Amino acid sequence: MMKTLTALLAVTLLNNPITAQDISLGNPSIEGPPKAGNVPYPWIRAFESPDTQPGYYGISLPASNGKTYAGFILGKRWEEGIFQQLPTPMKAGSYYQVSFDLAFPPKYDTLTLCTGTLAIYGSNSTTEKGDMLWQSGTFNHESWTRYTASFRPEKEYAYILFVPYLPPSCGAKQFTGALIDNISSKLAQVPELRFEQQPTCKGKSTGAIKVIPTGGQPPYSYHWQHGPSTSHLKGLSEGAYTVTVNSANGTSVSRTVNVDAYTLNAKAVPKEPLCHGDANGSLALKPLNGIAPYLYGLGNEVIFQGDSIFSSLRAGTYTFGVADAVGCEMRARTILPEPASLELKNVKLHHVSCTETMDGHIILHISGGTPPYAYSLNHGQWQTDSSFGRLDAGQYQIKVKDQHNCAVAGEVNIIRYIRECAVFMPNAFSPNGDGVNDVFRAKVHDDVHDFRLAVYNRWGELVFESREPESGWDGTFKGQPANTEVYAWVLTYTDSRQQARKQTGSVTLIR
Template sequence: MLRVCFVLVLFLVPIVGFAQMQNNIWYLGFGNFVNFNTRPPTISYISDKKVRATLFQVESDAPNSVVSDTNGSLLYISNGYTVFDSSFQIMQGSESLEISNFSPMPCVSAKIPGEVNQYYLFSLKNGFVSYGSDYSIKYLPGELYFSIIDMGLNNGKGGMLEDKKFVKLYSGLVGKLVLVRGVCGSIWLLSHEMNSNRYVAFEIDDKGIHEPVFSDVGSYIVGTNMTYKTLLPEGSLSVSLDQSRILTCGGKDNFAELFSFNKNTGKLEFLASLEVAQDSLSQSFGCFSPDGSKVYIGETAHPLSASQYDTSTLYYQYNVNVLNQDSILRSKQFIEKGFGVGLRSHMVIGPDGLVYISNSRKLSAILRPNETAQLCQFVDRFYLENPDIKIVSGFSYSLNNPLVLPDPPSSKDSTFLLSDTLLCAGDAIRMDLGSLGDRFLWQDGSTDSLYTITKPGKYWAQIERGNCTFYDTMVVEPKWVEGLDIPQDTLLCPGDSIVISLPGDFDFRWQDGSLENPYSIRQAGTYWVAIQDSGCVVQDTTIVQEVSFQPVLPDDLSLCEGETLELDIPYDIVGWDDGSINPHHILDGPGVYWLDYLDQGCLFRDSMQVVAGYCEDCRVYVPNIFSPNGDGHNDVLAIQTNCTLSTFSWQIWDRWGTLVFSTRDPSASWDGRVGQSMAPVGVYVFRMNGLTPDGGVRDQGTITLIR
């Protein structure tokens, strides 16, 4: 259980409501939580030793990924290689991740664009694999993986999708991951290659994770011939809240650099290099102020070098409102010295607008980070070590690597055109999309932002804004008369008629000049009626197609004594001559057979005659109808014979003379496909030649394909 130990904020501070509640729970490690759902936020710790021991699997002095729901309630905690649900149990499907690492920023979560309950968990796998008494090490460059967590699984406790678990994306990275909110509902995942000055950015949108975008800019991060004291990949990677700038700290020789970030392209451009101690035994870390006008930098000495360096942290502020390196360097102001250092120190903006600093076994804070150095109110011992919790000396509390949510698309993104509407003949609809984008394309090839619609139809427009493309459609229909009862395109059974009644208060005329009302349709054709209503002539059209008789029984044939013929009829059976309604029917002797069946709602009757045949002859039979609709009955067309064909050829053509099927194998069949496409319904012509033990056989005729 959780027992509240300390109220975190004991100072009068402004509340900045810029954060999503999905980041309102932080796990500091060692059983400690921060709850930003309260004002001021509170720190709680788990008094249950068993639960605390279980959570030890996610202990890390690097930032965790802690995700809450829209109400600020905990969903899951992860350090990249272990995931715990809200009950502090290992999440379903995550038991076998085994992604041990020693990364300074090993994981981060992102809401999957377009999904309600699913999250990406990005993890870096890397670590120190060997070291000696002289602190020499071999460092393994990071491998980037992703997993998908679905909070709809396991009764809301969540689970990992088995086919989307620990999927490798990239390798050769330093141990830093951060997310940047993009445009048009996208997110960027940003990291940096080892032994390179290359930043790697992956765009994430509703189509998935795209190929990386590279920016070769800034200092090299070197990963060879290092010792443990160099902290070669340590430091931080931070994003301004407006998602326009990146701050990178750390590296072999310690640096702090400022970049601009293009949310459309994922590219970085160098802006300035900040002034930090240039040696391999110092570590810098930092972040932006909430309003983006300031950068805060902390400089620490490595704790293993305490005999040579003061074990303290120096804090500085830079004004980055003016993006000029000389001006930025001149703006550097010393804030204060903080006591104690951690193996990894981090600085993060909290949901309440404060800047929190994890440094050794305490939290520090900057209460008014948007103010100048003299007014920013740095507090070193903001939250001290809980005396009931044992913390490994030299390690720091974990802060949260925040979840990033894609910006929800504006309502104009998907409905920038008018709604489907009606148009009277002679009228026009004028549209102006100029304020919505940079480039335009209409369905007729027009690229103007202004467009005039003068006739009914389906219209679409494509708008490009930055690197985003939006698409919308609208249907313009002719103005309809209330009560006009003309059916949509329909079918007519032989011998039937369709009667259309029109409202009696309007002037109307049919396509044949008739003023008849009601109007009777007795044959196939295109029918329209024009009605005048308040000066607007409204016309509606219907196409009537007659359902024609399609033979379903084979031609008259002969059967040997004891021989049967099995038929599968691809229609709804009304009844056979013997009263059966089963589409599977067996003919077992001479006689006249008939059946009644329904085709598209029309009743038809087909018949055939079976006579006793001379059974010594070889027979070759080509069915005249089949229905390749995947129902398991009559799905393929095949030659039927009671003897062996030594030579054989069979060709089928469509009504335009195009060859759609050809074979020399008498056992082959046609599945109704032409290439990868289904052949259309209709009548096809065939020709078949073969050589039987009785001599040559030849046949030609038609085949009907139905669905």
């Protein structure tokens, strides 16, 4: 996915721009008396014996500039070249250009040369080559041809060295060589180029490129492969654009910049209404790419505005749009959800058990809304427990609210059973699955607590135990149907008068 773009993207194609520094070269045309085995000042012979030509070892080519030039050869065990100490060392990270004329001598003295080559090295001693900065590649032209070498030293070097090299196309016992003349008068620093690039909207021409040169020597001139001779191009479509920047020191550099195309994308972040049916939701539109600043719109007929948040919305499906600074637009649809309607899903009532108690009970089951919920009975205090107990018979107003104060209300009626307060136990049950008398349990007509029902077989084994009045024995023991027989039971509890009670008896299991 394309990253979010600022109004202009800066793209540095050459790193570490350095302040301009042209380095002069002494005697660039290598002028001096022709001499075998040496070169004129300030040039220094490198390793073996370069020659000041023409006139020696069968070399008669006239100089391309002035009267003399240098010639040298290289073999596996023989190496010649020329050094010069620079008045100012080459700086690490600077980008330099130097031009010169080269020619190939097919024969040098008694040697037949394999090909012509030249390499440039940066060094800090005349006893070693140092680090290679540039190679010519092989050449076989016997007349002078102009070359321009561009290089960026990784370290600072006090000397520059011109020397042939042995390419893979030559055998180990062969020689290469070169004639060199008319070297430019300086190592000219090449401009560093930084580009500010604005991508284009897909299918449109909204891109832009601005080239910012540093280093070299201003003023600069610009030549685009397609476009005007300015530092800034606008209205560009997707594609590659090549510019050549010429410096006043005679150097030039060409670079290609891609104008990328993008399709504007944005998302809608919903904030749902607080309650079902409310009109207080919102949509926040967030661009995922494109060029700021943006405009935003909502609705089938999008009218753009600067505010990215649309409020006071009901739940539903909405069309939204975003436009960026260069007119790239997008449309999409999104859904603004809402919470489910808050509902009293179920109300469980426990009526007052008997004439002398007050054990009515209400348990509320809620769905929808936004938890947590709060509950109130007869306009009393709010509580987090959905259960209300110790109630007398009567009409009760219930109210529930959620986290956002969405509310639902209802009314229930608790009745009192007019009967003796007691606990009764059946004397038989038939767990055959017919839905009638399938479970052995207490019939509690009282407000009891500390309840325990235990059932034993004829050998005194405990086959069932419960501490909840609503829970009963289903006629199984250790996961298997219990035998048809008579079982003893013991029931203990505390009644509504706070008296401890114990009842015993027997029950027949019938199948």
